Amino acid sequence: MIRRLFLIGAALAFLVLFLFVPLAAIFAEAFRRGAGAYFASFRDPDALSAIRLTLLAAAIAVPLNLVFGVAAAWAIAKFDFAGKSLLTSLIDLPFAVSPVVSGLIYVLLFGAQSWLGPWLSAHHIKIIFAVPGIVLATLFVTFPFVARELIPLMQSQGRDEEIAAVSLGASGWQTFLRVTLPNVKWGLLYGVILCNARAMGEFGAVSVVSGHIRGETTTLPLHVEILYNEYNFVAAFAVASLLALLALVTLGLKSFVEWRMNP
Amino acid sequence: MSIEVARVSKKFGAFPALDDVSLKLETGELVALLGPSGSGKTTLLRLIGGLEQQESGRIFFDGADAANISIRERQAGFVFQHYALFRHMSVLKNVAFGLSVRPRAKRPPKAEIERRARELLKLVQLEGVERRLPAQLSGGQRQRVALARALAIEPRVLLLDEPFGALDAKVRKELRRWLRKLHDTLRITTVFVTHDQEEALEIADRVVVMNQGRIEQIGAPREVYDHPASAFVCRFIGNVNEVGAAFIRPHDVEITSRRNGAPSLDAVVEFVNTAGAVAKMDLRLEGSGELLEAELPRSREAELALKPGDRAFVKFRDVRTFPS
Numbered sequence: 001m002i003r004r005l006f007l008i009g010a011a012l013a014f015l016v017l018f019l020f021v022p023l024a025a026i027f028a029e030a031f032r033r034g035a036g037a038y039f040a041s042f043r044d045p046d047a048l049s050a051i052r053l054t055l056l057a058a059a060i061a062v063p064l065n066l067v068f069g070v071a072a073a074w075a076i077a078k079f080d081f082a083g084k085s086l087l088t089s090l091i092d093l094p095f096a097v098s099p100v101v102s103g104l105i106y107v108l109l110f111g112a113q114s115w116l117g118p119w120l121s122a123h124h125i126k127i128i129f130a131v132p133g134i135v136l137a138t139l140f141v142t143f144p145f146v147a148r149e150l151i152p153l154m155q156s157q158g159r160d161e162e163i164a165a166v167s168l169g170a171s172g173w174q175t176f177l178r179v180t181l182p183n184v185k186w187g188l189l190y191g192v193i194l195c196n197a198r199a200m201g202e203f204g205a206v207s208v209v210s211g212h213i214r215g216e217t218t219t220l221p222l223h224v225e226i227l228y229n230e231y232n233f234v235a236a237f238a239v240a241s242l243l244a245l246l247a248l249v250t251l252g253l254k255s256f257v258e259w260r261m262n263p
Numbered sequence: 264m265s266i267e268v269a270r271v272s273k274k275f276g277a278f279p280a281l282d283d284v285s286l287k288l289e290t291g292e293l294v295a296l297l298g299p300s301g302s303g304k305t306t307l308l309r310l311i312g313g314l315e316q317q318e319s320g321r322i323f324f325d326g327a328d329a330a331n332i333s334i335r336e337r338q339a340g341f342v343f344q345h346y347a348l349f350r351h352m353s354v355l356k357n358v359a360f361g362l363s364v365r366p367r368a369k370r371p372p373k374a375e376i377e378r379r380a381r382e383l384l385k386l387v388q389l390e391g392v393e394r395r396l397p398a399q400l401s402g403g404q405r406q407r408v409a410l411a412r413a414l415a416i417e418p419r420v421l422l423l424d425e426p427f428g429a430l431d432a433k434v435r436k437e438l439r440r441w442l443r444k445l446h447d448t449l450r451i452t453t454v455f456v457t458h459d460q461e462e463a464l465e466i467a468d469r470v471v472v473m474n475q476g477r478i479e480q481i482g483a484p485r486e487v488y489d490h491p492a493s494a495f496v497c498r499f500i501g502n503v504n505e506v507g508a509a510f511i512r513p514h515d516v517e518i519t520s521r522r523n524g525a526p527s528l529d530a531v532v533e534f535v536n537t538a539g540a541v542a543k544m545d546l547r548l549e550g551s552g553e554l555l556e557a558e559l560p561r562s563r564e565a566e567l568a569l570k571p572g573d574r575a576f577v578k579f580r581d582v583r584t585f586p587s
Binding site: 161167 | 313337343345348349361365412416
């Protein structure tokens, strides 16, 4: 009994110290100069542009990774083909390498010094230190979320229902839309939520390819860093509180979906 | 629809699942594919349904080569061992699925699809559960939903993979009688796979006994029971005693308590069980020491009044031998 109380107490103390206190600190710091200063931070054109860019990157990365993730999971869970285990490991690659390395890959591929560089600059295509680079880096880093969520779920459900659907005369597409997809819809939503949270919060990979051009190539996390480095603490924490809110919403949605998945 | 399987072989890796199998099924027949696991019975069923491809040989539907008919066009109603019902769809939607995925030109209107699905649920005696999900049904009910779903596509052949395998003994017995009756009304060519000889003998018009990827015997239930074509069939169907090279059914063992002049073997009673429709007796043969199982009417057992340890004399009414 006492041991259990001690364990619960220790876990709670840890949570308070490392989670609630920092979370409270973010909001306390953000509101230190009052609500006026807090909301003024968001009227700054650079902050607005950072919000826009973050939303844009997520709006492109999440739907694309939704499609790629579902396609990859479907192929891996429901079919046998050569190179299947290689594909499975490749999906995990973005989790395995440091985000900074992920960013550097794009710099090496598309940067001015790369072998694609001269061709790109001759055609006035800017990828590194521009929006396309940020979108690409976000895409890469968030690729595993949907697929990783779906593969074990689809594998546990087996292929019987799909085979039954085909024997009843359904086409491949009908089988996918009417049988496979509805069976994994909550798992899919779960993956999308996590993918979106990471897409909006990604720092390392995006930082490498961004070039930190204010008002042009800074996302929300990068904008927080810039403000913080300039000792503009109120604005830095105000923008950070937006990301914290996003995290709280994600957590809420995640718990709801988890509850729906295991009623 | 008649089905002809002509010299079909199929391997899984190095394992020969089917080895040069030929078989002809007549229109409207109810046929059981019977055999132990690994005998190739399920593989044969899946080949007929188009879920697997054979390495060699051909399959004909009403004389037409089935290789040219895709699974979608085959109109083979498949009932899977674990039913494979669509878990997120209501019972009614499950049954309506086959009709609702038809190409637009051949698809009946919505109301008509629902009417037909309800009609089928009535046929399988499942009215009142239309809105439920498969998870909310009992095993026997799920089985019938699976059957109704397969019937919805107006199948030319019904293929059932261990249809009663996942059910408890009582429900199993009820359902198999019911399936036989249903078959008598619908007269759709039906093939079902089972490892349970009792099931096969009870409801099938013909039984196909399979072993190690080959067909051992094809025949009516009585025929395969009374005239097994091989030692395997004799062992697999019904109980059998093996005395030396001879095969004797337990009910073909005649027991007397006294020598009556006719040639007989000496034995000692080891065990008597009278709980059941017939009395069962185990006897140890003197000399060879082989154990013999005998079945006799309970009235005869009462007449003999033999106890374990008593001496008895046995004769065989019918003895079979097979070339090895």
